[in-house]
Amino acid sequence: MIKKLLPHPALTITLIVVWMLLANQLTLGGLVLGVIIGVVIPILTSPFWPDRPRVRFGPATWIYIAVVLWDIVAASFQIAVIVLFRRSKDLRSAWLVVPLDVRSPEAITMLAGTISMTPGTVSCDVSSCGRALLVHALDTPDPAAEVARIKRRYEARLKKVFA
Amino acid sequence: MMLDAGPIEILISAILVVGGFFALVGSWGLARMPSLMTRLHGPTKVTTLGVGSCLIASMIYFPATQGKYSAHELLITLFLFLTAPITANMIAKAHLHRQGRSIDPNPMDDIAEGLPETGLGTGWATFEGQDAERADPPR
Numbered sequence: 001m002i003k004k005l006l007p008h009p010a011l012t013i014t015l016i017v018v019w020m021l022l023a024n025q026l027t028l029g030g031l032v033l034g035v036i037i038g039v040v041i042p043i044l045t046s047p048f049w050p051d052r053p054r055v056r057f058g059p060a061t062w063i064y065i066a067v068v069l070w071d072i073v074a075a076s077f078q079i080a081v082i083v084l085f086r087r088s089k090d091l092r093s094a095w096l097v098v099p100l101d102v103r104s105p106e107a108i109t110m111l112a113g114t115i116s117m118t119p120g121t122v123s124c125d126v127s128s129c130g131r132a133l134l135v136h137a138l139d140t141p142d143p144a145a146e147v148a149r150i151k152r153r154y155e156a157r158l159k160k161v162f163a
Numbered sequence: 164m165m166l167d168a169g170p171i172e173i174l175i176s177a178i179l180v181v182g183g184f185f186a187l188v189g190s191w192g193l194a195r196m197p198s199l200m201t202r203l204h205g206p207t208k209v210t211t212l213g214v215g216s217c218l219i220a221s222m223i224y225f226p227a228t229q230g231k232y233s234a235h236e237l238l239i240t241l242f243l244f245l246t247a248p249i250t251a252n253m254i255a256k257a258h259l260h261r262q263g264r265s266i267d268p269n270p271m272d273d274i275a276e277g278l279p280e281t282g283l284g285t286g287w288a289t290f291e292g293q294d295a296e297r298a299d300p301p302r
């Protein structure tokens with residue numbers, strides 16, 4: 001019963017929170033409307049989520065978010081230094097191939113987005129079998145170490161979130 | 164002359180200046196980097212922090228001076244985080260296709276010599292889509 005009414009509880013909560021933030025004030029009417037939207041939209045869109053992965057909202061998720069936020073700040077300083085002080089011909093930009101251990105499309109999307117936001121790397125493409133990411137690194141002395149860092153720092157943590 | 168500014172104003176001003184600096188550096192990176200792929204790095208990361216700083220300043224300013232609480236900044240941050248990587252991804256893919264057809268006069272990204280192999284026996288999804296016969300793979 002509850003599973004039929006709330007096929008995607010995480011989406012429901014997200015919709016309610018986003019709705020409340022959009023309304024920008026805490027009123028009972030707004031909350032009721034938010035709950036209605038949060039219940040109706042997941043039911044209507046459930047055919048679009050045939051086999052969605054289970055997302056855990058445990059400590060692993062919060063650690064992952066904190067690590068990514070911190071890395072975005074660190075990345076900004078790192079890129080700012082490169083932009084301001086590095087000559088173009090001294091840039092050691094490289095293409096990286098990151099073999100993937102995560103399999104679900106949602107997890108790969110999260111990883112690709114994370115790679116784009118964090119130090120010196122932009123994800124460009126995924127292999128057609130979905131098992132490797134094509135990543136461009138702005139300045140990396142050691143491509144293999146960079147790939148290992150991505151796998152260790154982000155993918156290993158993502159695996160705990162999408163368990 | 165006395166400075167008529169409380170600690171809150173000084174804090175907000177400092178955050179705004181830092182944010183403006185990072186937005187400027189991100190834009191400067193977009194302008195001065197040698198090729199498209201390297202240009203992508205400035206706007207995806209540095210400018211995000213620039214915008215983020217302005218949003219933090221806004222979240223401090225309105226409650227502190229006007230007693231109004233606003234949550235729209237959080238939403239802007241959320242949407243920024245959703246859109247920035249996707250935009251970068253789309254630009255990169257379009258760039259790969261342009262390079263594959265040798266339109267881009269700037270071969271700085273080594274795409275002219277070909278992308279690295281996936282190491283899995285399959286190609287990259289951009290060039291092996293449903294209309295694979297229409298896409299020109301990079302040489």
